[in-house]
Amino acid sequence: NDLFANRTMTRDGQLLLEKAQRDRIETVWDRFENQLPQCGYCEMGLSCRICVMGPCRIDPFGEGPQKGVCGADADIIVARNLGRMIAAGAASHSDHGRDLVDVLQEVAEGKATGYQIRDVEKLKRVAAEYGIVADGKDPAEIAGELAYAMQEDYGTRRKSLTLLQRAPAKRRAIWDKLNITPRGIDRETSEMMHRTHMGVDNNWQTLLLHGLRNALSDGWGGSMIATEVSDILFGTPQPAATMVNVGVLKADHVNIIVHGHNPVVSEMVLHACQSEDLLQLARENGAAGINLAGVCCTGNELLMRNGIPMAGNHLTTELVLTTGAVDMMIVDYQCIMPSLGSVAACYHTKMISTSDKARFPGMQHREFHPENAAEKAREVVKEAIENFADRGEVYIPVEPVKAIGGFSVETIVDALGGTPQPLIDALKAGTIRGAVGIVGCNNPRIRQDFGHVTLTQKLIENDILVVDTGCAAVATSKAGLKLAEAAQMAGPGLREICGALGIPPVLHMGSCVDNVRILVLASALANALGTDICDLPIAGAAPEWYSEKAVAIGAYFVASGVYTVLGPMPPITGSMNVVKLLTEGLKDEVGATFHVEPDPEKAALAMRRHIEGKRAKLGLPS
């Protein structure tokens, strides 16, 4: 079916789209088509609803109004709207980080039964960065002090966030010079909301600069804290084999899907799924066992640390329900389509929401808190088991694909023999030309996974190492690029190195908050070379992004010196000034820019050109 093949490049997706059609399920693609054509003012960033003298819109064709009621022009309106997208993205990641710090604190206080400190070494390492003396203290005590210190990063007293010290000195000097060194994590978001109020910042340049500061408070603040605390609580990821795509569902098992972003819930669900008495109950209910799988980032968190299989990424989240094989989907927060409840209603699937800050139509709400999470998890898993008997017809149309996940910075350095030097040597020698981080979601504007997979293929063919996260990482996993054998598809240099190290040419580095692992890795390389991130032969890409979080991520990448290529166009074309600043002008300020290119082949070319340019500047062989 051509329509379905245009919607997704995945075989499971195409087959399930047919199933959805048979079952008369409305999908995200149907709703997207219903919305077309979309409002041009809104798409260009030219509509403003910041106050009720408005709403206002600017006519891009020059005939109608050129100013809002307050007097704001296209540049101001576009910049304010973009600033608020960054604020929302940064706030989302950072609030997620806050929840983890809260768990860390409760673990320290002995209140969060079920949770524990899994990586004491990392706890000590991170605590040392916060200036906490670990000697003679037990892990709980250190954890308590660390949580307290991290909370201070969320407060308003710091002049600069603690983990910024991981960035190269040159980079920090740039931030100081531009006055965009992030202070409190929440403070930068509040200030962005303040600046974008009517009659506050009406200078599009300073608005965008504050956007960078706000984004940095995410990348080197909220998200980085989220990743570090997740590692401390749930273990630092290690490479491990897993499986991906809808075929990971098992017809004879109780299938439970976790969806969302925060491992606080999903880790407890995992424990419950592994407990002997519940497995026994599953068998008593006629199932061969309990099969836990993930979608979206909470899935990635489990995959990274526990090798849990992934049923799909963003645009698969509805389709996976149409298999009829999902006995329960448990969601926490972020990127969970509010349509899921109504899709599930056509099957026997139970939908459970768990977060105090996220409810959804058609879901049962079971609120998880650190103190009751272990117990709640057992409760819902039990219900899932009981629901197994109510299954109707099951349709699992494909076999799963193998993949390797679990590449934290720590394990990458381990794989290299304890230091990043072999990687640096390979870069210097030109065996590997450079490295690219591919991140972000799916977007119905783009054939599902096509952007991620095509871009990745083109890059590894040309000896560029790819690391990826989030839905991008799931896309390349489904496409079979996360296997040691996939080195065959890489260019000769990259193939040789992957062969020697036994790693795939595309390394799964985790969830969306784990993009900070890429920042840490890039900083380590820059520090080792005594240079700045923007001088490295590296780049970033978000070929199928859709969310405000992705805008924040892109902005902290660029502000950290990483040239970043976006697939979908952000709502900025209403102001060519803003477009030019983001795609050209920022080069003079932070040494990196955005580039927008919907065609992944062209994006690959642009990135190769960028990387070769950086190599030349470093005097590395061409």
Place this chain on the structure above:
Amino acid sequence: NDLFANRTMTRDGQLLLEKAQRDRIETVWDRFENQLPQCGYCEMGLSCRICVMGPCRIDPFGEGPQKGVCGADADIIVARNLGRMIAAGAASHSDHGRDLVDVLQEVAEGKATGYQIRDVEKLKRVAAEYGIVADGKDPAEIAGELAYAMQEDYGTRRKSLTLLQRAPAKRRAIWDKLNITPRGIDRETSEMMHRTHMGVDNNWQTLLLHGLRNALSDGWGGSMIATEVSDILFGTPQPAATMVNVGVLKADHVNIIVHGHNPVVSEMVLHACQSEDLLQLARENGAAGINLAGVCCTGNELLMRNGIPMAGNHLTTELVLTTGAVDMMIVDYQCIMPSLGSVAACYHTKMISTSDKARFPGMQHREFHPENAAEKAREVVKEAIENFADRGEVYIPVEPVKAIGGFSVETIVDALGGTPQPLIDALKAGTIRGAVGIVGCNNPRIRQDFGHVTLTQKLIENDILVVDTGCAAVATSKAGLKLAEAAQMAGPGLREICGALGIPPVLHMGSCVDNVRILVLASALANALGTDICDLPIAGAAPEWYSEKAVAIGAYFVASGVYTVLGPMPPITGSMNVVKLLTEGLKDEVGATFHVEPDPEKAALAMRRHIEGKRAKLGLPS
């Protein structure tokens, strides 16, 4: 001129609109007309730009799309949009409060030369509320500890904001029960931005509840801190006579206008304007003196504490420049129309922006910081004096009106003889039927000041005491209602009391952040009566509101139990569920609702009905 008379009820406004037309100045009303018709989706809250699967919009007629691409329906989209308005409003006030706390801290550290602790008694009183022991400490030390403690309210560790303890116990119990007790000030804003990200909170009820929590973090957090610290640093307001309307400009004086919200800048400008050497310089430059006047809330701050005259409110800010008599306008932040620079460009007026977070087209930027503010202020005032010689024709078409300002809770209680008891007795006896707080801005949808003035007149005629703030307070001042003589326009009961106490029937309580004075007063009354705020015969109104801050204010009023009548319609009519919850359902939750009524006469009727109803319930004479 009928057109101009329809735009504003003020004589100075009408005459200056004619002047603006002669001078070919585009005003906010022209731009408003240019924007008509406004986008109905946006006006109804039915468009969503939260992610780039969208933009999406819902067809209110039910035939076109009923869901966004993600699956969000009208209720969710409207609630998310409203939630973000509250977040922006709360963030704006709270960021303003943060700046004051920073000054307090720098004063404590001896760094903010030019600033000092003006009200040591209040410092000690507020410090005591924060649990700070003042004994044996000098004011600077107390100030340092208080600033530190207030910063903790901005952080993420508190379970509940400190100043909430001012609220009646019954009220706090309601907040706890609904789980909307605000924690960190910035945290609630961040959480709102998180909840409204795609795929997080998709329940319109919980979204709106968090909106109330976010608003409470403003009313009992950021704004309350802003007011208290302003009083500590600049003195608690005392009743004093002043003048209002464009006639306060003086043809033979150097005229300087301050505009914005934060007294941190304007207080320093005032000092500079009063310094002997600069006055001398003014005389040397041919001026009779330096005339400092305000517009908007920074003007109100100066009026309240120093009796500085007010040239106008929100919709006058452009017109005041068309007098040609303004030698300099100095702005800080919030509600400053970005059009001002281009209006000023047609005259000799110098425009100076002062805040690190707010720049504007056509303004010179002179950044004020606590350490350099005194000096910067002298610098710009000097320039204003030098600019006096460059004046062209001057048109000051009216005589100013007298008014009394400066009613802090402290002075109201003082005026009553040291306790609120006389007020309570008058309420009990029915001499005064009740009290109403009128707040908010102007909006070109409504004839300038007509809403404020008409509503106020109708209320005082019916023996309802009015307290007001912000642009509403300036409106009634211009209309002559803030004079002891205005008691003649009040009903017999109110007239008698005003006469006895020598106060006007309409009390100026300050700027927009000072709305918290109304909360404090209401709490004091409720506490004295051993009841809750929602049981008092009081109400709130925002007859001409326009800003996101006003949405936050309205929401914290209602969440605090104050029935609140809005003039302009918020962008919520796309969801009758949301409309019903806000205008009816909230009664069962927080004991108060919103009511929307564009006609001030009908609004007065609704408020009287509400007040009489509350009186009846309290068993007070009808």
Place this chain on the structure above:
Amino acid sequence: MRKVIVHPQRCVGCMQCMHACATAHSKSKELFAAALESPLPKARIHVGVGLFNEGFPNRCRHCEPAPCQLACLPGAISRDVETDTVLIDPDLCINCASCAMACPFGVIRYHQHCYAPPGKVVAVKCDNCFERQMQGLIPACVEVCKAHALTFEDPSRALKRRTDEVARSVSPGVLQTDLAAGFSVLNAHKRQQIEIALRRSQS
């Protein structure tokens, strides 16, 4: 034959039809690119503002006989029978403004556009998206109007619908129902705001 029908009671004033129209009459046919073209494409449908600040999409009626056609001396205006469209030939137009004076609805504008000879200012108005229709697409303004204030259908169907609507509204015992409750609330609110101003100027 299908025609564009206007249902003014459903216009929400979003002006997206203007946007889509300008884009459909650009060189690139793409919104982002269109906004960068020279000459800038312009809308041929215009949303006016009514007495109570409500929107009204004002569009060429393609009258029969068409006063503009009758007024055009050089014969630049003709009718395409297949789509029942009054069309202006930019090559023959002499920019005399006779058609605009004749048009009772004020829908004719004068400017350059990408199909006219470069640099030539000509009379421009709605062409019923002639080009799109040839490609099997419906007019751009209709496609973008999610409120269905513009529809593309057989006029008899639209009339039938309207007739039924009216008939149902007078059915015995039936309460007048709103097209959309929230939209009515908003419109009543706006109307009231304007009436307050009128009340004052009359008194």
